Amino acid sequence: MNKKPPKVLKGFVVVLDKDMQEDDAESIRKAISMLKGVLNVKNLEVKPDDHVIRQRVQHEYWKRIQEVFWPPPTPLPTKTRKK
Numbered sequence: 041m042n043k044k045p046p047k048v049l050k051g052f053v054v055v056l057d058k059d060m061q062e063d064d065a066e067s068i069r070k071a072i073s074m075l076k077g078v079l080n081v082k083n084l085e086v087k088p089d090d091h092v093i094r095q096r097v098q099h100e101y102w103k104r105i106q107e108v109f110w111p112p113p114t115p116l117p118t119k120t121r122k123k
Contacts, residue, residue: 059086 054072056065062083073081 056068060068065083069081069083072078
């Protein structure tokens with residue numbers, strides 16, 4: 041049995057569940073930086089593109105939900121006349 045060697049990691053990306061003010065998130069940043077093996081923790085600022093991307097994703101999910109609960113009506117079958 042050939043076992044694959046374990047993958048080597050160089051880091052993690054941590055995503056907050058909501059946007060926060062920098063001073064509110066400082067305690068979280070400090071706590072992460074105190075973990076064993078953590079060399080650096082950088083803040084990522086919210087940019088205007090982030091809002092656009094969120095809105096597009098939200099719209100796409102809403103479209104999918106609508107398709108499930110309110111599918112478009114299916115056309116009625118047409119009768120074919122025999123000649």
